[in-house]
Amino acid sequence: MEPSPLPLTTHVRTARPADLPAVIGILRAQQHAFGFIRTVAVAKEIERGEVLLGEREGIPVGTAIFHHRRDGITTLHAVAVRPDVAGTGVGRALLDRVETLAREQGQRCVRLKCPIDLPGNGFYARLGYARLTIEMAPKRPLAIWLKELPPPGQRRRGPPTFYLSLTHSASEIRQIMRLWDAAGDPRDPFRHVVFTPLFAEKATFRLIQQLKQDRGSTVMFDSGGYQVQMGRIGFPDLLTRLLELYRTHTWADWYVLPDHVPKSTDSDDEVAAKVNDTLHAARFFLRHLPDRFAERALAVVHGRTIDQIEQCLDTFSALGIRYVGFGSFTTAGRRGSVNQVNKLSLSLLSKVYQKASQLDLSLHIFGVGSPYHIRCFQSQDIIPNSFDSSGWWKSAGFGNIFSTDGNQMQITEMPSARHTITEAKKAMNRTNHECNFCKNLSILRKIRIYRVMHNLSIMNELVHSWRST
Ligand SMILES: [Zn+2]
Structure with a gap:
């Protein structure tokens, strides 16, 4: 035969x-x-x-x-x-x-x-x-x-690349990878990951290195600017430690330059000083790292005014940097830990997007919290080259589940449980969403990791069907 x-x-x-x-x-x-x-x-x-x-x-x-x-x-x-x-x-x-x-x-x-x-x-x-x-x-x-x-400018047409923000322990990351792989969805969200090596556990660091080797994942090193914002480390300290780390670990694909993140409660002078710190840090890093480092650097744009934003983009571009990031969403909550999209930050982002396109710079959006944010970007015709999110994980912890129309629903609070499950079912049907993790909504209500997986599935779905409204 x-x-x-x-x-x-x-x-x-x-x-x-x-x-x-x-x-x-x-x-x-x-x-x-x-x-x-x-x-x-x-x-x-x-x-x-x-x-x-x-x-x-x-x-x-x-x-x-x-x-x-x-x-x-x-x-x-x-x-x-x-x-x-x-x-x-x-x-x-x-x-x-x-x-x-x-x-x-x-x-x-x-x-x-x-x-x-x-x-x-x-x-x-x-x-x-x-x-x-x-x-x-x-x-x-x-x-x-x-x-x-094709140069970056011509690549902006496709959907953005979704960088999974992996801030958790290695065992948790392994668990979600196992669950994802077992579900058989071929749209692999682990192809692009971002984490903060300076503050990650050793096991997480090794796992991500492994991910690069085994899965061919593109890895972005985040700088830890967030940790400065939270008061866990001073900015000068961050510079020294990060420079050493970037010198030692040359295996990452993208290196986020250190940024001094302004808070919404900062005075105008304080914001101006932090923008200057950020620009100064970019020059400092490029001076102290190998010649070709600029091509792998991602510099973060900050500012409260259009002038400050333009100053950042012009400076980065002149330094030979080709990838810029934006994360200046209004900070709220304890120590400014929650990113919110409001009108002001959206209009600043819109400005960054236009100016970056003119300068032929690729744009990354940091800290996209939920499908609602994505809907906001789409309503403004903003198509970044990439974005990252850990919101799908965090929201699940608060008992929230995402849906592709931009809404999220709290489904774990006892009194309204039956009501919300019916609502959630309706939302899944309305948006034609189906995944392995939300087949049984009562389980979704009880088990956090299923909410995590469902939310991840929604984010992944949104990326693959990215469109402007
Ligand atoms: Zn689902």
């Missing part, structure tokens, strides 16, 4: 150390293209997260090795496909993923070399690569291929 052909969907993921034999096997089958393959070198590339594995039904069928250079060029060292599935889209899936990863890193282009006598050259031409030149290498001539990636 003929073996049935493998199905045509290729699942691409970051290779793990255990995949080394599979990767080597695929490369060796293409030895004529790559020459001698050094296992030790490939093992190192896997450790650095620079190797992708393409699978069909769990069977490795292809691999790609790449490197994001600090000058904005992503080099592709190898693309190899098992001979029996050649020409069925595995190579294309691998290359698509490399390009996506490169774009997410803000890289300018992907470049590769291919011996001119190999059929691979036609493949690269079909995928939109341009042949730059022929390099006369010692063994045989190599064609140099290059594909430009």
